[in-house]
Amino acid sequence: MAEPYISVVVAARNDNHGGNMLGRMRAFLDAWLIQSERVGLDSEIVVVEWNPPAGSRLMEALELPPHPGPCQVRYVQVAPELHAALPNSAAIPLHQMIAKNAGIRRARGQFVLATNIDIVFSPELMEFLAARRLEPGVLYRMDRCDVADAIPDCTEGIAALLEHCSTRVLRVFSAEGTLAIRDGELRSDAERDIADAGIGLGRGWNPLEQQDDRRYRWIASAGRVYFQRPPRTAMTIIAEVGPSQGGEPLLVEAVDPAGTVLAAARVEGRCRLRLHFPDSAASGSFTLRAQGRGIPLFPEHRLLHLRVHGLRWEAWRAKASDWRLEVVETEPGTDWAATRQAPAPEAARMRNPQCLHVNASGDFTLLARDDWFRLRAYPEFPIWPVHVDALFCYMAHHAGFREAVLADPMRTFHIEHSSGAGWTPEGEQALNARVAALRVPVLDFDADIKGWIHQMRRLNAPAIFNLENWGLGGVELPERQG
Numbered sequence: 001m002a003e004p005y006i007s008v009v010v011a012a013r014n015d016n017h018g019g020n021m022l023g024r025m026r027a028f029l030d031a032w033l034i035q036s037e038r039v040g041l042d043s044e045i046v047v048v049e050w051n052p053p054a055g056s057r058l059m060e061a062l063e064l065p066p067h068p069g070p071c072q073v074r075y076v077q078v079a080p081e082l083h084a085a086l087p088n089s090a091a092i093p094l095h096q097m098i099a100k101n102a103g104i105r106r107a108r109g110q111f112v113l114a115t116n117i118d119i120v121f122s123p124e125l126m127e128f129l130a131a132r133r134l135e136p137g138v139l140y141r142m143d144r145c146d147v148a149d150a151i152p153d154c155t156e157g158i159a160a161l162l163e164h165c166s167t168r169v170l171r172v173f174s175a176e177g178t179l180a181i182r183d184g185e186l187r188s189d190a191e192r193d194i195a196d197a198g199i200g201l202g203r204g205w206n207p208l209e210q211q212d213d214r215r216y217r218w219i220a221s222a223g224r225v226y227f228q229r230p231p232r233t234a235m236t237i238i239a240e241v242g243p244s245q246g247g248e249p250l251l252v253e254a255v256d257p258a259g260t261v262l263a264a265a266r267v268e269g270r271c272r273l274r275l276h277f278p279d280s281a282a283s284g285s286f287t288l289r290a291q292g293r294g295i296p297l298f299p300e301h302r303l304l305h306l307r308v309h310g311l312r313w314e315a316w317r318a319k320a321s322d323w324r325l326e327v328v329e330t331e332p333g334t335d336w337a338a339t340r341q342a343p344a345p346e347a348a349r350m351r352n353p354q355c356l357h358v359n360a361s362g363d364f365t366l367l368a369r370d371d372w373f374r375l376r377a378y379p380e381f382p383i384w385p386v387h388v389d390a391l392f393c394y395m396a397h398h399a400g401f402r403e404a405v406l407a408d409p410m411r412t413f414h415i416e417h418s419s420g421a422g423w424t425p426e427g428e429q430a431l432n433a434r435v436a437a438l439r440v441p442v443l444d445f446d447a448d449i450k451g452w453i454h455q456m457r458r459l460n461a462p463a464i465f466n467l468e469n470w471g472l473g474g475v476e477l478p479e480r481q482g
Contacts, residue, residue, distance in 0.1 A: 004042045004070075005132060006041065006113060007046055007103075007108060007369070008115060009107055009114050010048070010116055011048045011117075012058060013050050013053065013093060014053060020417070021117070024149075024417065025058075027415060028118060029064060031162070032045060033045075034158050035126040037069030043129075044071060044108060046103040047076070048099045048100065050078045050096075051083035052080070059480060059482055074480075074482070076102065076478075077480075082475070088383060088440045091440045092384065095382055096385045097379070098472075100114050100377075100378060101380060101470055103471075111134050111366060111369060112367065119414055120162070120415065121411075122409065122410055124410045124411070125410040125411060125412070140405075141356075141393070141403060141404070143172050143175075143360075143411070144363045144364065144414050145172050146170045147168045147414065147416060148416055149415055149416040169413075173359045175405065177205075194208070194311060198227060199235070201223065201224070202223070202285070203224045205219060206218040206219070206302065214309060216309045220303045222287045222290070225311065226284075227284060227286075229277060229283065231282075232317050234316035235312070236313075237274075237275060239309065240309070241269060242305045243341045245295065245305055249266045250305060251265075251291040252290055253288075253325075254275060254288060255289050256287075257285060263325035273326065274314065274326050275323070275324075275325050276316070276326070278323060279320060288308075295347050296353035298342065298343075300340060303355050344454065344458075351460050356403055358389070358390035358393050362385075371396070375396060375462060376468070377466065379465035380466050381443070381465075383443070386442060387444075387449050391452060394456055395462040395464070396462070
């Protein structure tokens with residue numbers, strides 16, 4: 001059989017996880033099958049049916065009609081006896097990452113996309129994949145767009161489904177955090193934020209943090225700012241140079257959407273900046289950009305160049321014809337060496353200490369098949385699977401693979417499901433309670449993942465967790481064609 005260009009790997013069992021599981025899975029399959037035929041994408045879908053309940057097989061339950069086209073659906077079954085031999089099998093009926101590994105190992109495509117059964121891909125993304133421009137040695141990632149769960153029926157085609165997904169986005173999982181949609185733009189949805197009314201924060205801002213009574217947000221390299229400016233005002237920016245600058249002055253710029261630098265200033269320590277707008281700039285957006293040195297920290301894994309405590313409107317009667325950024329006040333900054341955000345002791349030897357886009361990475365991780373094999377795929381921890389996908393992304397990065405984040409208008413849409421079945425801002429408490437009740441091990445990002453990231457940075461090498469028989473290698477798994 002000819003080798004497909006791309007294999008799409010998912011894991012599932014017919015247990016109605018999250019509610020309307022079969023409906024969400026039909027939407028995933030219909031959207032891929034119809035669009036792959038439309039754009040001529042030679043592909044396959046590998047469904048790993050893990051530990052199926054007795055008398056309840058996915059292939060029959062989905063009742064999908066035969067579909068001509070360049071995509072084949074393969075159902076690979078992992079029997080309950082194999083599942084029962086793993087630790088925590090009674091509490092966790094689907095070892096998701098081990099199941100995905102079984103599919104990745106058996107995938108035939110030149111490239112392999114690991115995703116989930118409730119994902120719909122935008123036409124623009126399908127066209128990009130069909131153009132065959134993917135490269136080996138690249139880790140492809142994307143934002144995830146959550147959409148309302150009242151999806152339309154696909155019996156008459158997928159046009160209504162795609163329209164639903166593009167117009168009913170609830171939130172976006174970006175590299176820095178989770179953003180809401182306001183007025184068609186991505187905005188922070190945090191209450192009591194650092195900005196005055198008429199100032200909105202978009203992509204690039206890290207989540208809101210608080211120390212004592214001080215609220216602040218970090219910028220690694222750039223944060224989008226939206227504004228509706230009151231008449232005769234300037235913007236005061238209360239900020240501090242972060243530890244990834246290593247005590248050196250930091251160049252801060254205001255940049256327009258086209259990438260043109262509007263104004264700039266070099267700052268040190270804690271400072272108060274004043275951004276002057278031309279009289280014609282009553283509303284719009286700009287990016288606050290920090291041209292930093294990228295010094296890695298420990299135990300903090302992020303790169304932190306600029307900490308912003310406030311964006312405030314200030315009365316300013318003088319007229320301006322152009323943008324201007326001035327330093328109004330400066331005072332000594334924090335001694336970062338005495339904090340948990342201190343520069344890493346081995347920072348000078350760390351060749352490429354990036355902070356990757358790992359938010360919702362289990363929904364879209366795409367590499368060449370050979371690259372998955374080089375890393376022996378996801379770490380096979382028979383525990384609650386949170387953060388394993390993020391750890392894999394750092395393994396790929398420190399193996400020398402370049403991260404490429406595919407941007408709008410390419411999108412992955414995630415169909416919302418019941419609270420507590422997966423992570424959402426509203427369902428976080430329910431999910432945590434559910435996991436705690438299971439009494440199974442779970443990785444903690446701060447306590448576990450950051451430590452492994454630091455070791456990979458320190459050694460300039462990936463951590464490889466699996467043996468050569470990863471993905472149930474050497475085990476004959478029954479397979480049927482859909």
